[in-house]
């Protein structure tokens with residue numbers, strides 16, 4: 120099934136979607152890829168399954184698509200999510216490039232942009248907010264217009280109401296694969312707007328497609344409810 124420039128993979132339930140995403144993560148790991156991890160709650164199960172499928176991530180490097188400006192041990196930290204669900208479960212961890220959320224947003228963004236350099240990601244794992252944001256690119260935000268910088272500071276568009284650091288559309292769309300993982304009925308409207316309707320600044324995920332590679336959206340049936348077969 121295809122949406123607007125997106126290969127849609129609809130799975131029966133959230134567990135099957137998590138496993139499908141884990142398999143794609145592991146393919147990128149085994150190819151020695153540079154992988155940008157997403158945050159929030161959806162990817163947790165996929166991280167756990169990926170660690171079971173492939174305990175050695177030594178060939179890969181782990182990056183983040185965005186981070187909340189909180190310390191790495193904070194329950195809201197995207198790094199903490201990945202550390203608990205993935206990194207601490209690996210026999211051989213990847214090179215880890217954490218966004219330093221403990222710093223002020225502008226400083227953390229500048230530092231990460233330096234670290235990321237011109238690196239082209241092999242896989243960018245993306246979530247989808249119920250109102251259509253992805254990474255920390257929020258509806259109508261000025262960050263959507265950034266065409267030069269690869270990492271910027273961002274103001275939150277929904278909870279947690281903390282400053283953010285986010286990769287920009289140029290950085291994310293340069294990825295060889297953009298992989299959305301979307302589950303739950305609460306995401307059905309956003310999924311339709313992101314993957315099946317005209318791109319719009321009101322729905323940042325509708326603006327994100329891999330410019331030269333693949334864009335894939337893995338959804339469970341609930342999130343795919345409004346996407347035609």
Ligand code: 6PG
Nearest residue numbers: 158159160161246247248253254
């Ligand atoms: C973040 C994420 C964000 C997330 C969506 C979906 O920092 O919050 O990067 O883009 O993917 O908000 O979050 P859930 O998976 O919790 O629904």
